Amino acid sequence: MVGREKFDADLNLVQSLLLDLSNTAIDTLDNSMNYLFEKDIEGALSILDSDEQINRMEEEVNDRVILLIAKQQPVATDLRRLMVLVKIAADMERIGDYACNIAKETIRIGKDEHIEPIVLLDEMRNKTIIMLRQVLDAFTTQNIEEAKNIAKLDDEVDEMYGHIIRTLLTAGINNPALLSQVTQLSFVCRYLERSADHATNIAERLLYLLKGKHYELNN
Numbered sequence: 001m002v003g004r005e006k007f008d009a010d011l012n013l014v015q016s017l018l019l020d021l022s023n024t025a026i027d028t029l030d031n032s033m034n035y036l037f038e039k040d041i042e043g044a045l046s047i048l049d050s051d052e053q054i055n056r057m058e059e060e061v062n063d064r065v066i067l068l069i070a071k072q073q074p075v076a077t078d079l080r081r082l083m084v085l086v087k088i089a090a091d092m093e094r095i096g097d098y099a100c101n102i103a104k105e106t107i108r109i110g111k112d113e114h115i116e117p118i119v120l121l122d123e124m125r126n127k128t129i130i131m132l133r134q135v136l137d138a139f140t141t142q143n144i145e146e147a148k149n150i151a152k153l154d155d156e157v158d159e160m161y162g163h164i165i166r167t168l169l170t171a172g173i174n175n176p177a178l179l180s181q182v183t184q185l186s187f188v189c190r191y192l193e194r195s196a197d198h199a200t201n202i203a204e205r206l207l208y209l210l211k212g213k214h215y216e217l218n219n
Contacts, residue, residue, distance in 0.1 A: 007072045011081070014064045018085055018092075019140065021057040025092040025099070026132045028054065029195060032099040033125045036106040036188065037118070047103035054096035061089040084209045088139070091198040091205075095132070098191040105184040115178050117167045118185060121192070124160040127153065128192045131199040139206050150203035157196040164189050 028050050035043035065082045068074065074082060131153045138146035165186060172182035 007068070007074065007078070010064070010068055010072070011078070014061060014068070014082075014085055017057065017061050017064065018089055019136070021054065021061060021089055022092045022132075022136050024050075024057065025054055025096040026129065026136070028099040029095055029102070029132070030125070030129050032102040032106070033121070033188075033192075036102060036109075037114075037122065039106070039109070039111050039114075041107055041110065044103035044106040048100055051096060051100045054093055058089045058093040062086055081209055084205045087205055088202050091201050095195050095198055098195050101191050102188050105188050109181055109184055112181065115168075115171055115181050115185070117164060117171055120160070120164045120167060121185065121188060124157060124164060124189065124192050127157050127160065128196045128199070131157065131196050135199045135202045135206070139202065142206070142210060144207065144210060147203040147206045150200055154196050154200045157193060161189055161193040 028047060031043070032047045034040070035047065065086050068082060069079070072078075131150060134146060134153070135150050137143070138150070168182045168186050168189070172179045
């Protein structure tokens with residue numbers, strides 16, 4: 001196998017590993033919310049156990065990129081793609097961390113009866129998961145328009161975030177006995193909002209990869 005063919009094969013392997021990491025992180029976030037709604041403590045504990053796996057997957061992507069740079073000395077466009085792969089891997093690892101944080105809040109809430117505003121989190125979860133899967137599809141297909149649409153979805157998630165936080169705070173003011181769960185669900189809301197921000201980050205990285213310049217989709 002000649003040098004360019006070997007590089008392309010190794011690059012495709014790294015991209016495949018990144019997709020595995022991404023799908024695992026997104027599934028973990030989705031499952032963490034399911035366990036919250038179901039008051040499934042054992043399920044939440046399994047989310048905590050999955051964190052090490054996601055960390056290892058990110059490390060493998062990083063290690064393979066470093067080897068490619070060291071052995072192949074890629075040209076500028078290839079180097080840009082490798083750097084984007086590393087940054088997207090970091091975004092996805094962070095989403096795995098948010099899933100663990102949600103699992104911890106689930107464990108803290110335990111079997112207590114959920115307060116009414118929790119139902120609003122399901123819509124926010126769905127929108128966030130749609131964003132993450134869409135941006136992953138945009139990266140796979142190199143679809144610029146799909147990547148640009150992520151900013152609109154992020155605005156919708158931000159609006160949901162503000163509405164849910166206000167609703168939770170009102171519930172806590174009206175019934176101080178609920179403040180503990182209000183706090184925990186506010187954190188969950190924040191973790192979803194941050195996960196959506198990482199989807200936007202990935203969309204910006206794809207635009208940088210394809211256009212060669214930086215874009216800020218949130219502005």
